[in-house]
Amino acid sequence: MAFTLTINGQSRTADVEGDTPLLWVLRDTLGLVGAKFGCGAALCGACTVHLDGAPVRACITPVESVGKKKVTTIEGVGKTSVGARVQEAWKAVDVPQCGYCQAGQIMSATALLTQKPKPTDEDIDAAMNGNLCRCATYIRIRKAIKVASGQEQA
Amino acid sequence: MDGEILRDPTRRFVLKTGAAAGGGLMLSFTMAAEGSAAAGATQVNAYVRIAPDGKVVIASKVPEVGQGIKTSLPMLIAEELDVDWSTVSVEQAIADTKIYGRQVAGGSMATTLEYDGLRRVGATVRALLIQAAAARWNVPADSLSTERGFVIHAASSRRAGYGELAQAAAKLTPPDPKTLTLKDPKAFRIIGRSQKSQNLDAITTGQPTYGIDTRLPGMLYATFAKAPTYGAAVAKVDLAPAKAVKGVRDAFVVEGGTNLQSIVSGVAVVADSWWAARKGRDALEIQWAQHPTAAQSTAAFEAKAAQLAKAPPHRTAYNDGDVDAALKSAARTVSAAYSYPFIAHANLEPQNCTAQVKDGKVEIWAPTQNPEAGRGLVAKALNVDPSAITIHLIRGGGGFGRRLMNDYMVEAAVIASKVDAPVKLVWTREDDIQHDFYRPAGWHNLTAGLDAGGALVAWKDHFITFGEGETFNTSAGMNSTQFPCRAVANYRHDISVMPLGFPTGYLRAPGNNAFGFVIQSFTDELALAAGKDPVAFRRELLGEPRLLGAAGERESFHTGRMRDVLDLAAEKSGWGRKLPEGSGLGVACHYSHMGYVAVVMQVTVKGGSLKVDKAWATVDCGRQIINPKGAEQQVQGSVLDAVGAALHQAITFENGAAQQSNFGDFPLLRMADAFDVEVHFKLSDNNPTGLGEPAYPPAPAALCNAIFAATGKRIRTLPIGDQLA
Numbered sequence: 001m002a003f004t005l006t007i008n009g010q011s012r013t014a015d016v017e018g019d020t021p022l023l024w025v026l027r028d029t030l031g032l033v034g035a036k037f038g039c040g041a042a043l044c045g046a047c048t049v050h051l052d053g054a055p056v057r058a059c060i061t062p063v064e065s066v067g068k069k070k071v072t073t074i075e076g077v078g079k080t081s082v083g084a085r086v087q088e089a090w091k092a093v094d095v096p097q098c099g100y101c102q103a104g105q106i107m108s109a110t111a112l113l114t115q116k117p118k119p120t121d122e123d124i125d126a127a128m129n130g131n132l133c134r135c136a137t138y139i140r141i142r143k144a145i146k147v148a149s150g151q152e153q154a
Numbered sequence: 155m156d157g158e159i160l161r162d163p164t165r166r167f168v169l170k171t172g173a174a175a176g177g178g179l180m181l182s183f184t185m186a187a188e189g190s191a192a193a194g195a196t197q198v199n200a201y202v203r204i205a206p207d208g209k210v211v212i213a214s215k216v217p218e219v220g221q222g223i224k225t226s227l228p229m230l231i232a233e234e235l236d237v238d239w240s241t242v243s244v245e246q247a248i249a250d251t252k253i254y255g256r257q258v259a260g261g262s263m264a265t266t267l268e269y270d271g272l273r274r275v276g277a278t279v280r281a282l283l284i285q286a287a288a289a290r291w292n293v294p295a296d297s298l299s300t301e302r303g304f305v306i307h308a309a310s311s312r313r314a315g316y317g318e319l320a321q322a323a324a325k326l327t328p329p330d331p332k333t334l335t336l337k338d339p340k341a342f343r344i345i346g347r348s349q350k351s352q353n354l355d356a357i358t359t360g361q362p363t364y365g366i367d368t369r370l371p372g373m374l375y376a377t378f379a380k381a382p383t384y385g386a387a388v389a390k391v392d393l394a395p396a397k398a399v400k401g402v403r404d405a406f407v408v409e410g411g412t413n414l415q416s417i418v419s420g421v422a423v424v425a426d427s428w429w430a431a432r433k434g435r436d437a438l439e440i441q442w443a444q445h446p447t448a449a450q451s452t453a454a455f456e457a458k459a460a461q462l463a464k465a466p467p468h469r470t471a472y473n474d475g476d477v478d479a480a481l482k483s484a485a486r487t488v489s490a491a492y493s494y495p496f497i498a499h500a501n502l503e504p505q506n507c508t509a510q511v512k513d514g515k516v517e518i519w520a521p522t523q524n525p526e527a528g529r530g531l532v533a534k535a536l537n538v539d540p541s542a543i544t545i546h547l548i549r550g551g552g553g554f555g556r557r558l559m560n561d562y563m564v565e566a567a568v569i570a571s572k573v574d575a576p577v578k579l580v581w582t583r584e585d586d587i588q589h590d591f592y593r594p595a596g597w598h599n600l601t602a603g604l605d606a607g608g609a610l611v612a613w614k615d616h617f618i619t620f621g622e623g624e625t626f627n628t629s630a631g632m633n634s635t636q637f638p639c640r641a642v643a644n645y646r647h648d649i650s651v652m653p654l655g656f657p658t659g660y661l662r663a664p665g666n667n668a669f670g671f672v673i674q675s676f677t678d679e680l681a682l683a684a685g686k687d688p689v690a691f692r693r694e695l696l697g698e699p700r701l702l703g704a705a706g707e708r709e710s711f712h713t714g715r716m717r718d719v720l721d722l723a724a725e726k727s728g729w730g731r732k733l734p735e736g737s738g739l740g741v742a743c744h745y746s747h748m749g750y751v752a753v754v755m756q757v758t759v760k761g762g763s764l765k766v767d768k769a770w771a772t773v774d775c776g777r778q779i780i781n782p783k784g785a786e787q788q789v790q791g792s793v794l795d796a797v798g799a800a801l802h803q804a805i806t807f808e809n810g811a812a813q814q815s816n817f818g819d820f821p822l823l824r825m826a827d828a829f830d831v832e833v834h835f836k837l838s839d840n841n842p843t844g845l846g847e848p849a850y851p852p853a854p855a856a857l858c859n860a861i862f863a864a865t866g867k868r869i870r871t872l873p874i875g876d877q878l879a
Contacts, residue, residue, distance in 0.1 A: 034360020098220025
């Protein structure tokens, strides 16, 4: 059936089965491939997107459960001031190695900084622990969050 | 930013053609944005394209999987070409060994092999541009110089941009690269300065970047179900339930062979979306045939290893002096048994590949580390000539050695050959963890002797691993000359093997990733037995600076280089300082992939709970660090990767099948467990070598030695798991 979603401020329609995870609607149906497939079980965070600003794992979020909630993906998060700041910090610190997890990391970090503009190390641990980085760029992820929140220089 | 792998059909593609080195025709796809950034560019050679406005496009020959090679190799060319890095954009070269030679992301070899040659590629283009200017101005070439993208004739104050000269330069006969003089390193403006990673914009804004992001017009999606027991064939399956799933186009049995690196028996489901393909697959009930590997299990391997440890070794691989006599006369002997498990690579991007088979031609988009091996396997599987196969190298979401194998590439090609459309095959995470080429488990039974002064006089290791006769399973062998070999008069390396029916492979610093743990942990036990400080004991064992082994051999070991990084690690970490109760410092140093690395780790153990406070890593990988921030990343990532594996990771088998399936039971290191890794490079007068691997092997031993310092508990079996509880 057809689902009308608000994605990055635009209305998009996808004719898919209701149990299709939002991740695959974004990637395969709508061609927004920024959210990544890593585990399919909410264990790695590579697919993180925002629903009304809150981070969710798109790989286990059925499209029929999204309803009127506004979807923000890595492709659109730069339109928010916090998201743009986080992306800039990620580039200034040159966080990625392979980079595959970084879209999810940026989405979780943006949600964190929207809630807590000056997060502590403990806040960062708690907010980011669901996002795996197989290359283990955690040192620079932490640094970039502190740069984005004005607590450190790049 | 580059996005040469962009397959979004809404974007415009540009097909470029150019005369390539060796007379071949080079074809590559690129996205419009990149092409327009260098509009009207002239292909000067296979690596360099220069636009009229002076913008330069440099091809990177080696696959990028997170090791940063797509940044560091083009830096070599740009330096000698003498251009501003800001004018350079980079595109991934297509897989073609006729043009580019070796194109493998493996063995930390790219820097070692390319450092000189790619600088000469840049110097060659620069020489051609100078020749073109000399002809234009009718002056001798040696009266010209270059600076940041311009050829300059100082005598007449004339200058011409590279962009103005490129067309003429491309028509000239290149000089022999060997005759060119390269820059004095003191004049480097690009090499040795941190340059940002390639694809940084695309990665941080979610633009198509990885193999899994490939999208072609009319493309279908596939899943492929294989037996949990390695190599077992499909015995019986009703395909109707899969075909009944909405969006599924087809489902079919694929006959496989016995080569686990190629394609094995399974069921393919092809659909309009990957989710439909997955649902179709989940709807199947596949009966698998009996297979001999079903008898294999971790419990059986462990029992066999224990049995072999008590028996005489199958063979002695290396023997210096008389170990048994030296042990008899030693003042003190120490024995210990070490072991480590199978582990999976678990690249975060699951294995995937996109393939199109049409009119006898095969086109492949693959995040592979080793395209040529894949080409050979695909040619055989489809019975086509290798020249009919085009392989686009797409950035991989992690490599770690997993993508040196190309099983997913062959699967995609075979499935696509049965479908009249391009097909993207994507594995599930469960497929990935359960069908890996695992780092093999191993068992080491060590005995060493110390003299009355606490010096090492004898060392023997009975290594129990997988193989048959003198043949090892992939990555299950061990070079017998690991330090302290050749530094101790009596040294023996014994080997016993048992058969293994499922695949093993290369995982970051193959072999060494486990041997570093064993050798450097046992060395710590010897220091303790000798009553010596762990750093001091290692220094004495290393002795005078000298090369052990023949010059120029990869297995040769320079004691002085190792002592220098060991000393630096001790200095930077404040080795010997007092720490609170429950905290400890551990040290380890290991040579692999031509790099010398020492790691000191500080841990705190409270109530059975382990926290790594910090690590210091010191590295000698030659006289020049090409991209310092990238190099630092590789070292930090290697240390954290190694610690993550040592803490929690093990693949166990039952009935010939892996028991783990996802990040719940195969955990990776997470943010809260990560720690700072302070990195220092010790430059030495040696050729630059690679950094993707050598910082991994010492880290698990540094960790376990620190745990011992903190608690008195010696870890001899990985993973650490709940051993501290």
